[in-house]
Amino acid sequence: MLSAGVHNATLKAVELLGIGSDNLRKVPLVDGQMDCAALARMVAEDRAAGALPFLVVGTAGSVDLGLFDDLNALADVAAELDLWLHVDGAFGAWTRIAAEPYRSLSDGIGRADSIALDFHKWMYVGYDCGMALLRNEDEHRAAFAARPSYLEGAERGLAGGEPWYCDYGIDLSRGNRALKVWTALETYGEAAFAQAITGNCDLAAAMAAAVEAQPLMALGAPVVSNICVFTARSDLPVAAQSQVNADIAQTLQESGEAVFSTTRMDGRVMLRAAITNHRSRAADVDAAIAAVAREAARV
Ligand SMILES: Cc1ncc(COP(=O)(O)O)c(C=O)c1O
Incomplete structure (x- = not known):
């Protein structure tokens, strides 16, 4: 379930996950925000038809118009209907650090199960540097961690300590993208x-x-x-x-x-x-x- 104004990245993600965009349903907008009543109705229809709706994708900052779903209202519906709430906050999530009236646009984003956001948009660092935040670390880790013998952890030495970032994503080898974020924040401050x-x-x-x-x-x-x-x-x-x-x-x-x-x-x-x-x-x-x-x- 996602709103009519969703970014194509979500469609691609659903294709890559093997869910298939045929299984996406676009919920209409009311005043530029996902219509929560329509969302609840569509979930009920799908469940009655034997389908298994499990995910609702909210938008914090729509690509075309910079609009925000009412994330508190979405979180209420998600909790009531037992849906995973993901928020695409690619740029709009950064309104959390802006002054009013912009900050409150993203109120409720902290109730999401997962959030995607980009440092290469509104945090002014060079391409590419995105971030995903997941509420439940154990589930996150279980989805990605794989430790064959050549990646066994150790008490000490190079293989010592946690976390291993490869346990939290698709890549094994990965560049140090965080360095440019750290440098920017250290230099200029939040x-x-x-x-x-x-x-x-x-x-x-x-x-x-x-x-x-x-x-x-x-x-x-x-x-x-x-x-x-x-x-x-x-x-x-x-x-x-x-x-x-x-x-x-x-x-x-x-x-x-x-x-x-x-x-x-x-x-x-x-x-x-x-x-x-x-x-x-x-x-x-x-x-x-x-x-x-x-x-x-x-x-
Ligand atoms: C709302 C939104 N989601 C997702 C994306 C895709 O972001 P990227 O591929 O740059 O991480 C964009 C880019 O414009 C966007 O505005």
Whole structure:
């Protein structure tokens, strides 16, 4: 069970696990959040039909719009229906260290059975460095640990001590990805990250205000975290808007002025800014919107 706005990574994971995406059910959204009543109803239907629903995937920070499920409500349903609650918090989990009103977006995330999150997104370290947090260490270890004779532990020496990280994941040999996280945190401290994350969200709100101040632009959805999605020419028919927005994204990428990505809302290609750079400032937002306005005026 997952919400309609889930990232493709979850679909891939379910395929890789051998569960198969045919066995996924997409729960509709209400006001951008998974509809918990629909979730409960769908689980009951599946159980009545003899299926074994066991997992619900919540989203903390949806890739398209930066939306958050109500994680406390999901945790309540998961507990009541005996489902494993996984939260994809790839970037949104980091709102835990942001200031309000952003911090409370991820309230309830600590009740999940597992959480996935990336340091290479909102913790500003280079690719790649993701993390999975699992509530139950024994279950986690039992899923992965394998100690053939050449990996036997010892009282002391190189094979002495715990933990062995290969007991907690697929890889046996693995790079020291944690070093860059440790270095960044040691150098700048948590408060600097918290401030940068909060600042990124404030800039997305500022971008939304700048879009609303432009007569021909329109937001695709209210901004709740660090993602602002909008159209540059709301006055045009949908197909023409799509063309204009896609062209503007490419033109500005090529000129190097601003890097908007695009996404689709109701079939319409929209400009999307996901603000995750600690160096972004209000002047960058103003310049980016001015560049979009300039290109949109050429149409
Ligand atoms: C919500 C969400 N989940 C998962 C992913 C995949 O993350 P990655 O493959 O970078 O770890 C992304 C990337 O954009 C994302 O935004």
